[in-house]
Amino acid sequence: MAYSSYSNLSRAQLTFEYLHTNSTTHEFLFGALAELVDNSRDANATRIDIYTEKQPELRGGFMLCFLDDGIGMDSIEATHVIQFGKSNKRSPESTQIGQYGNGLKSGSMRIGKDFILFTKKDNTLTCLFLSRTFHEEEGLDEVIVPLPSWDLKTKEPLTSDPEKYAIETELIFKYSPFKNELQLMEQFNKIESSSGTLVVIYNLKLMDNGEPELDVESDHQDILMAGTPAEGVKPERRSFRAYTAVLYIDPRMRIFIQGHKVRTKRLSCCLYKPRVYKYSSTRFKTRAEQEVKKADHLAKIAEEKAREAESKRVAMEARLGDNLSKESRAILRKVQDSAMMLRRDADIRKRNLEAKQKYVKV
DSSP states (O other), X not given: OOGGGGTTSOEEEEEHHHXXXXXXXXXXXXXXXXXXHHHHHHTTOSEEEEEXXXXXXXXXXXXXXXXXXXXXXXXXXXHGGGXXXXXXXXXXXXXXXXXXXXXXXXXXXXXXXXXXXXXXXXXXXXXXXXXXXXXXXXXXXXXXXXXXXXXXXXXXXXXXXXXHHHXXXXXXXXXXXXXXXXXXXXXXXXXXXXXXXXXXXXEEXXXXXXXXXXXXXXXXXXXXXXXXXXXXXXXXXXXXXXXXXXXXXXXXXXXEETTEEOXXXXXXXXOOSOOOOOOOOOHHHHHHHHXXXXXXXXXXXXXXXXXXXXXXXXXXXXXXXXXXXHHHHHHHHHHHXXXXXXXXXXXXHHXXXXXXXXXXXX
16 A cells, blocks of 8 residues: 555554654553553543563464443544643643653563553544554654544444545455454453443563463463562562552552452552662762663664564565565665664674773772
8 A cells, every 4th residue: 555545544642663662662561551540540441451472473372451331432532542742631730640641651661662542431432553564564753643434323434535434444344353343343342331441552572582472371360570580579570460459559440360350559558668769979979870871772762663674574484485586685784784783783792881881880
């Protein structure tokens, strides 16, 4: 489909590169998951279900789903999701967590490459589709976001532009796990309350060994941080169930993980092992430590980009095989060169970080 065909589709007020860079703000993966839990809490949900569905054909082998019974969004409110800094929660007296219109984008893009949102409010069903895979496959720089809506009772499309609706649904069927309108409606049916939202994240980020960062096999009632030992690590750093149990000072929303209720605790009752932090007023050392922190952040961003590029290279090599046309070889070479350059940049930034860390220790 030609790029010009997307001229009348909704666009996010941010660049494609920003989607990746923004996701790197979450160094701790559970923090990214918590962004989506926060959104449900801010939507006055009384319950959120966090669960996985197996999809062997997708990267990571499963989809991660967040289903709540909050106030939901109509089609106009859904457009705020794709506008940086836009939020209905922002007001001087607001006590809500997500006031900056960034959590869903940063959290979901840290977890996986693609997400699709289904929301119900009043008599409207709205679907929002944000896919990095789509943009990479079609070489798009602008962030194009299909955003079709339907009437709740008749299931008829709500559109004054049938051509736009056709393009939007065609893109969703092509690049999402849901291949027809019936499958989309099945997702809306999971929102059993009068309003609510379902977010499905897929094509998950992988570790260096090719396994997903989240372990959903070891404990079928939990979501674990893959590769984290059970011994010597605080439960909140390994178990999402333990993490969500102490996530809020004032728990007022029931949280279910893999169908089983989390026994939430008041954070103030869980504080233990007070620590003493030594304070050093040496300005030179403080400045050096700030340099280390900055170098560490840049190194992590560079490493993430390198891993993404290498993953893309491996996938393309496997897809193309040995019988390459001249055009395919050129495309593959470009991808390989990009991966090599990004890896070189990541190594340089890592050595720079190590040098700064050594200097501070001295």
